[in-house]
Amino acid sequence: MRQRVIVIITLIAVVLVLVLLNAASYVKVEPTADSEAAPDRSTFNAGATGTRALYDFLHESAFQVARWRDSTASLLSHTGPKPATVVVIGDTRIPFSKTETKEMLQWVESGGRLVLIDRSPDRNLLPDSGEWTINTHVISFPWPELDPTDFQAMTNGVKSLVPSQATFFARDVDKIMPSRFAGAITIAAREKKNQKSGHSNASSEGEDEDSFSEPPPASEDSTASNAPKLSPAPVVSVADERGALLIDYPHGKGRIVLLADPYIVANNGINRADNLQLAINVVAGGGGLIAFDEFHQGRASTHNALIQYFEGTPILAICAQLALIGLAIVWSRGTRFARPLPLPQVDRRSSLEFVTSMAELQQRARAHDLALENIYARVRRVLVRHAGLNNNSPRGEIAMRVALRSKLDRNQLESLMRSCEDIINGAPTNAKETLRLVRQLRQIEASLGLQGRARDARQSEQA
Template sequence: MKNARTIAIFGVLIALALAAGLSTDRDTPPSLVPSVENTGPQGARALFLFLREGGHAVSEQHTSLDSLAAGTRTLVLAAPIGRPVSDDEVLAVERFVQAGGTLAYLSTRELGRHQAALEKWLKLEPGPLFPASERGLATDLADAGGTTVDVWLDAGPLRGLSTLRVSQDRGLLVDHPGAIPLAGLGGAVAVWRVALGQGHVYVLAGADLVENRRLELLDNVRFWSALAARGPLVIDEFHHQLAPPPPISRGIWVFAAQVLAVVGIYALSRGTRFGEPRPLLVEKHRSALEYVRSMGWLMRRSKVEKELLPELDKSLRHQLQEQLGIPPDLEDSEAARRLEQEGGVPASHYLDAKAQLTSLLAQPSVRPADFARVARLYAHLERAVAGQEATRR
C-alpha cells in the first residue's frame, strides 16, 4: 500500500513536469510595450538606434522623473503602462516644461486606466475615430490597420512636414487652456501642442509614431529628428517597468522557518548514521617531465616508414589539380611542363624531387635525414605553387 502511494505521487509529479515543459515550448507573443529595448513591431528600438547613430544626444531614463539629468531638452513618455506617473513626478515634469523643456507625451489608448495623474494635468479625453486613408503609401498593404493624417499647422518639430502615419484608432481631445491641434484627419486630432511657460508639451494619440513598424513611413522619423536636434533627448523607460511587489509578510517567514525546523528535526531523528570519516587518499600522478621524456624516447626509437614517401607526391599532385588544374594521373614529364607553363615553377625542380623520391623508394630502408631532404623539396614546391615562396632559380 505504501509503495503504491509513493508511485502515485511520483506519477503526478512527472505529469506536472511534462505539462510545464510543454507549456514553455510555445512561442512567446511579441511585446506590445513601446520600449527602446523592444525590437518587435511595436517597440521603439529602431528610433533609439536611429537617433544615436545620427549623432544626436539620446539616452534612457531608468529612474523617477524627479531626477531628470541637467541639460535635458526633450523628455519622451511613450505610452507607459508599467507603473503610473505619480503626482510628484507630474509636478517635476511641469517645472521642467515651464523652464523651457519639451515634453512629448504619447498617450495610452485606454484613458483613465494607467496614467490618471498625467491625463488630469493635461485634461485628456478620447476623441473620434480616424477615417481610413492610404495616401503616401506604395500599396494598400504597406501598413494594414494604419491611416494617413495631415499636418495642419507646421510648427515646432512639425515644421516642413506634411503627413504622418498613425494607427486607425481614436484621436485625442485636449481641454487644456492654450492647446492647439497640429495634425489630424477629419474631426480626429493626432497631435496637440500645449504651451506652458517657456516650453511646450506635444500630446500624441497613441504610440504609433515611435513604433518600429511605422518609423520610416511618411514623415514620422523627421518629427523625431526635429525634436532630437534641439538638444539632449531622454526616453523614459522607468514607467514601462512593473512596480516591485510588496514585501513578504513577516508571518510567512516565521511559518517557513518553522517548517524548515520541523523538517530538520525529522531528518535528524530518522536519518541514517554514518561511521567515522576515513582518511583522504592522496593520489600521486606522474609529473609532466616524465611524459616529455617518454615522448622523446619514443621519437628517438621511431623510424621513417617508406609508405610516407608516396604521400608527399600525392599531396603535391592534389594541390596542382586544385591550384592549376593539372590532373593527378598525368605523366610526370607532362605535369612538370604544365607546372612550368602555368605556375612559373621550373620543370627541373619537380622532376628532380620526383627522381630523388623514386630513388628512396628503391632502397630497403629510408633514413630520417633522406626523408627530411625529400620532404623539404616537396614543401618548397607546394609553397611555390601556393604563391607563398618565390620560385628558386
C-alpha cells in the first residue's frame, strides 16, 4: 500500500510539472492582421477583408443563408438540403480541382445559381456563353503594407459608379463605391473559322459583319415549345471606362453572376454608398437557400471542432503528454523485470466437494441402487451399534433389539431393511422409490438420535 501511495504522488507531481512547463513555455500567437494582398474572404472573418457583416445582415434579415462546408459533390447528391445559390468570394485558399469545377458547372446547368465575387476568378468557372467569352483582368494590385481599413487608400482616384442599365441588380441602387483594385470584365465574341482554305486576310477584314458564327439551328423540341429562348449574351449591369464590373449570363438552366470587386461585399466596403443594397441584389436575387462556400476557404466540416477550439493553446500538448504517461504506465505494469513468481496455491477442496461430486455422478448415471447402498450401509452400522450386535447379525435380530430399546415397530423396521437390501442386490427401482426409502432411513436416525449432529450434541451434554 505504501508503494502505491508513492507511485500516485509521483504521478501527480509529474503532471503538475508538465502543466507548469507548458504554461511557462506557452506563447500566445497574435492573430495576423488582414491584408488586402492576402485577404480572408470567409464569412467567419470579422476583419476588414472578411464577409461576416454581409452574412450576419442576411441572416438577421430573414434570408435563408448557410455556410456550405461540404465539397461540391454534395450539390449533386439526392440527400440533404440543396442551395439555390452558391456564393464564392475572393481567391479561395483551396483552389477548385478539375472534378470540383465540373461538378459545380453541372449543378449550374441543372438550374443552380453561381455567384462569383473576385477580381480574377478561376477561368474554368467562367464557361463561354454561346458565342461569347468572358475574361477578367486587373490593372492595379494591392501591396502588402496597404491598410484595408483605410478608405482613402482603398478608393484613391476612384469615382462612384451608377448602374449601366435598369436590371434587377440595379434595383434601389443609386451609386456604388468600388475599390481602386477592382477587376475589369471583358466580353468578346468568338470569331468564326474560315470555311475556305484559300480565304485571304483582306477579305476577312472587310467582312466584319460576317465574322461571327451563326447560332445553331433550333431543334424540333425547342421549336415545338412556346417558351421564349433566352439570349446567351451576358448582361452588363455596372461598368466603367475600363470594362464591366457586374455581369450575369445563362448557363444551361441556371445562371452565373460575376462581380469583379470583393471590396463591395467585404466588411471594409459594404457600408459605402449603396454597396450593401447591390450585395443583397447580387447574392439574394435568386431567392431560396443561399450557401456561402466555406469549403474552399479552408473551413471544411471534416475538421474536428474541439481540436480547432483548443488550437494554439497548451491544452493539446498536455493531453498528448498525459496519453504518453498513461501508455508508459501500462507498458511498465505489463513488463517483468525479475524472475517470475509462482502463483499462490489455493486449496479449493472442501469436505462437501467429494459428496457433491458423487451425488451428481450417481444422479446423471441413474445409479439409484448405488446411492441407496451408501446411505443404508451407514444406517445399518449405526443400528448395529445401537443394538449392541456385530455387523454379521441378521436383520431380524437387529430389528428386534432396536425395537426393544426404542418405540419403533419391529416389523416396519425389518420390512424397510429388507426393501433396501433387495434394491441393493439388484431389484428394480426408481428415483421416487429410492427417495422414499432414504427419507424413512433418515427418520429412523432422527427418532433414535443417531444423526451426526444430534449424536455430537448428546455426547457433549453427557460430558
